[in-house]
Amino acid sequence: MAAEGNASQLVGIVTLLGAAVVAVPLFKRIGLGSVLGYLAAGLAIGPYGLGLVTDAQTIIHVAELGVVMFLFVIGLEMNPLHLWNLRGQIFGLGSMQVGLCALLLTGVGMAFGFPWQVSFVSGAGFVLTSTAIVMQVLAERGDILAPRGQRIVSILLFEDLLIVPLLAVVAFLAPADAALAPSSSLWQRIGIAALSLGALVAAGLWLLNPMFRVLARAKAREVMTAAALLVVLGAALLMELGGLSMAMGAFVAGVLLSESTFRHQLEADIEPFRGLLLGLFFLGVGMALNLDVVARNWQLVTAGVVALMVAKALCIYVVARLTRSDHAEAVDRAILMAQGGEFAFVLFTEALKLQVMSPEVNASMTAIVVLSMAITPLVVVLHKRFRRADAVRLDGVEAPRDLQGNVLIIGFGRVGQIATQGPLAKGAQLSIIDNDPDVIRAAEPYGFKVYYGDGARADVLHAAGAHRARAIVVCVNDKDAATRIVENARRECPQVKLIVRAFDREHALELVRSDADHVVRETFESALQMGRQAVLALGATEDEADALTEQVRSRDAERFALETAGAAFAGRALVLGNIEYIEPPRHDKKPAAANPAAQGASEA
Template identity: 80%
Template sequence: MAMDGSANQLIGVVTLLGAAVIGVPLFKRIGLGSVLGYLAAGLAIGPSGLGLMSDAQTIIHIAELGVVMFLFIIGLEMKPSHLWSLRGQIFGLGSMQVVLSSILLTFVGIAFGFSWQVSFVSGAGFVLTSTAIVMQVLSERGDIQTPKGQRIVSILLFEDLLIVPLLAIVAFLAPADIATKHGLPIWEKIAFAGLSLAVLIGAGIWLLNPLFRVLAKAKAREVMTAAALLVVLGAALLMELGGLSMAMGAFLAGVLLSESTFRHQLEADIEPFRGLLLGLFFLGVGMALNLDVVGRNWQLVIAGVMALMITKAICIYCVARLAKSNHAEAIDRAILMAQGGEFAFVLFTEALKLNVLTSEINANITAIVVLSMALTPMVVVLHKRFGTKQNVSLDGVEEPRDVQASVLVIGFGRVGQIASQGPLAKGAKLSIIDSDPDVIRAAEPYGFKVFYGDGARADILHAAGALQASVILVCINDKNAVTRIVETARHECPNIRLVVRAFDREHALELVKHDADFIVRETFESSLLMAKQAVVLLGSGEQEAEDLIAEVRNRDAERFVLETTGGLFAGRALVLGNIEYIPPPKHEEDKATD
């Protein structure tokens, strides 16, 4: 029997992993993202699908640790000083969105015919956005550390802080005999929550760093991993015992360790568990979508999803605009945060236990929340594909008008800023254009006058002084745009010298065909420098290392020439890497055979 039980558990694990391995790559391949892939896989193997798995709530409860670990990693990226700087967004923007959304969503419930108590609990639960889905989407887009991403994170943090007061309100709404039987007095709950926070902060300040120093001296990698998990799970448990959000506890633990010398080690240790458990959470949510409930009450569920999501989205948009976010950011935030979240399940379970919600209402509102979570990744993808592009703010930015300079720099990012130092040191006058207004505004405090313009447009090139310049430096990191710029510049200014940043070898070959003069692959020189250092560390002298790397450069240049059309460059010199290759003169009869 024991063997049968173990086999059944193993079958369950294999089923979950198999569903993830099949569903996620498939959905990412068709452009729908990993979150939707997990949700679809969970629905497929769950009770409403093939019926291979049945206990969705247990899986969700275990996999919530993925959300906990995600918040711990986010906390590691936020130093206390940075978190303090976000206090206005957390409590100002967060409270404004939560209060307004709660009021409007309560009226939606009343409009559906429910009592104000049921409407408030349902609306308050729906206000609690899914941290897992939003953070995963932000992470995939690389937006977590951007200003708009930080505003969303601030709101999510404030919503996590609401768990205790909302649970207290649910207890207040419960019948007196039920509330007395099932709960502690409110003041005791607040006291426990405060004590838990104090213990966590004290441990973070005085215990964690000494602990990791001792473990680091032991030089046992597996113990460091165990300690990282202990910190995350211990912080989550402490907050759970205090009636707070587990994710909030992990986040605070991360913040307290954000300035530790062990921060990167902790992040590396936690990351594999975080990714796996977060995926498991999404699988559980997909399994929890009860299509039988949706089928029996499909009109109420679908109408509820539409009404709650649209109302919440409108509210989020209005709050974002009141907080002076632009239209595109407000729309993006509204779409991303319009769903209910995993903490709603906690609130609804407590409300069911205290007889604030009936079992039927709980089943319906749970289905509404799960369906909203499943729809969000799809809406995000649709908005990305078919939504209007963000209008770029050009405040404080001007276009070039009859600029005269000896060097025109197109693109003023990392490469452009470094490449411009040489001409500046020689005393050359620069004309600089870039198509990103944020880059232009960021360069202004450092004394650089950067004009707004697309270097692929002939009129912009003329206005930026291309006809008077001796050299054009093309430094942007979009290889298609670089090619268009080279084509236009060569056509408009046939005698100018073009120094061009290439993405890779294939791109460099393409630029040769468009008559670029000097081509530098963006990773070539740094890679050769690493190679030289490796040769030196292997025991070679500096001169021997230089000679070896020079040989590598020469071989690369020769291969590059052979890969071009006949190795012909119309008699012009090319820089490949940092060496100049001048093709030997050829007779006309030789050209015909190349």
């Protein structure tokens, strides 16, 4: 019997993992993102899909630890001073958005004919944005530490702080004969919450670092991982006992350890658990979508999803604009935060226990929240695909006008800045263009006059003086743009020498076919130098290392010539010593393998 029970549990685990492994890569491949993949997989295998896994609520409850760990990692990125600097955003921006949205959504509920008490609880629950979805999207975009991301994180933190007050309000709204009314007073619950928070801060300040120092001396990696999990789960448990959000406890613990010498080790230990549990959370949300309730009340559920999401998005947009965010950021925030969140389930469950909500309303509101969470990743993808490109700020940036330099540099990033040094030492007159205003402004204090322009456009090349230049050095970090620049420059300025940065072998071949004069693969010379140093480390003399390096370079040019079909084209490639090639399919590779260093070049 025990073996059968274990096998049944194992089947459930395998089903969950298999659904994630199949759905997430598929959805990412078609551009819909990992969150939507998890939600779709959960819906497919859940009790209202194929019925392979039935206990969605238990999975969600366990997988909420993924959200907890996510907030711990975010906390590690914020030291206490940085968090203190965000206090205006947390309490100012957060309270403004939550307050106005709660009022507006309460009005929406009353417009649907519900009593004001039910409307307020429903609206307040929907105000609490899904931390899991928003954080996952911000992490995938790399926006968490950007200013726009920090404003969203501040609002989410304020919403987490509202759990205790909102639960207290639900208790206040309960009928007088509610059997499950809480026995403790509001002030008692606030005192317990404050005591829990104080205990966590004290432990973070005086206990955690000494504990990790002792464990580090033991040099037991698995114990360090166990300690990291202990800190996260212990902080979450302490906040849970105090009536606060588990995620808030993990975040505070992360902030307290943000300046610890062990923070990077902690982040590395937590990361695998965080990603897996967060994915499991999204699977659980997809499984929890009750299609029977949606089918029975489809008009109410559909209208509720649309009305609540639109109203919340409009309110968020207005608040963002009132707090001086630009239009693009306001729209992005409104779309990203327009859904309900996982804490709404907690609020609705408490309202059901205290008879503030009927079971039918609770089921409908839960379905509305789950649907809003499922729709959000799709709306984010559609917004990203169809939005207009953000306007480029060109303050203090000039466009090129009939420049006179005899060397034109296109792209002034890492490669372009170094490539200018040789011509400058020779006394050349440079003209430099770049299409990134931030790069242009950053170069000005160092005495470089860089003009704004897209080198892939023929008119910009003409304005930049390409027809007068003796050489054009293309240093852009974009394969397609580099190829277009070469094609346009060769058509407009046939006499100019084109020296182009190539991304890889295939790109180098493409550039030569576009009639570039000299192509330098961006990693080739640095890789040759690394190989030369390795040869020296093996005991070779300087002359032997130079000879082997030159042999690798020569064989590279020969293979590139073999790749090109046609004597004239091959003859051109032979002089391109810095080109990587695409090796032609040949059965006889003995010449290439005659020298180990040469063989390494064929694999580079």
